[in-house]
Amino acid sequence: MGTSDLDRQIEQLKRCEPLTEAEVKALCLKAMEIxxxxxxxxxxxxxxTICGDIHGQFYDMKELFKVGGDCPKTNYLFLGDFVDRGFYSVETFLLLLALKVRYPDRITLIRGNHESRQITQVYGFYDECLRKYGSIRVIDRKQEVPHDGAMCDLLWSDPEDAVDGWGLSPRGAGFLFGGNVVSSFNHTNNIDYICRAHQLVMEGFKWMFNNKIVTVWSAPNYCYRCGNVAAILELDENLNKQFRVFEAAPHESRGVPAKRPAPDYFL
Structure with missing residues (x-):
């Protein structure tokens, strides 16, 4: 890792712009050697200059450097707890790590109690790393659905027009998410739109957020009482879309149910 690369990465991180995953791995390996x-x-x-907890408050750390002076002009000792609780733990820690690799004799980083796997899984850094560098491909799906975490969020979360970012879900599990979350996810994963289900829509399908996510519902007259139509989405070899809407089967074509269906409290 050359000096010019490090200088570019430091300037990029100072703008709170994330590095690529490959750059992060290379930076961590070099930091480990030091x-x-x-x-x-x-x-x-x-x-x-001795500094206490930062806790992912990136823009407040920028104020710290304004007050104390930039590294390497100022010699710094950070006492740990760089991550968790704040919104920018990844960028905060990577900037400090890049400064350590670039100026190893001018900045000292001491590990705090939050620099541990168990604590970061509770207070936010672990989930932030998954959001910014992880992949839904690595989630362990061979498990019962937990009460929280990525697996739970993936199965229970719903889009919501009135939400900016993330919000609490009335389901009691997962979260509500807004259009900016969908736009960011689609851009990061290089996809045109998300197709999802698990939420009743009366018209059978529903586009949201400028056609960046669509909900498809395929159970007409849900619970034999909701009166909704259903839909399926057909994609041809060129990925052209066609929704086919259908209604519930005629009453005379239905068999006699063995028992009443169980109530569904989570539409």
Whole structure:
């Protein structure tokens, strides 16, 4: 990793722009080489500016550097807890890590109690890493659906026009998400639109957020009482779309049910 690459990455991270996954891996490997050679009791020469918890508050860390001076002009000692709770733990930690690799003798990073796998899984850094660098392809689907986490969110979350970002779901599991979340997801994953189900729509299908997500519902007259129509979505070899809407089967063609259907509390 050359000096010019590091300088470019530092300037990019100062703008709160994420690095690529390959760049993150290379940066972490280089940082490991440096940190493993440091002592448990690391010597730090004065003058030095000592900094406490940052907790992912990236823009407040930028204010810190405005007050204290940029590295390497100022010699810094950070006492840990770089991540969790704030919205930008990834960018915060990567900027500090890049500065450490670029100026190893001018910045010292001490591990805090939040720099651990167990704590970050509770307080946000782990989930933030999954959102920004993870993939739904790596979720362990061979499990009972947990009460929270990526697997639960994937199965229970719903789009909502009135939500900007993320919101609490009335289902009691998962979240509501707005158009900006869908736009970001589609862009990151290089897809045109999301096709999903699991939510009753009376017309059988429903586009949202400028045709960036569509809900398809294929159970007409849901629970034999909702009065909705159903739909299926056909894609041809060129991915041209055609919705086919259909109604419930005629009453005379239905068999006699063995028992009443169970009530569905989560449409």
């Amino acid at each position: 940190l493993v050679d440091e002592s448990n009791v690391q010597r730090v020469d004065a003058p030095v």
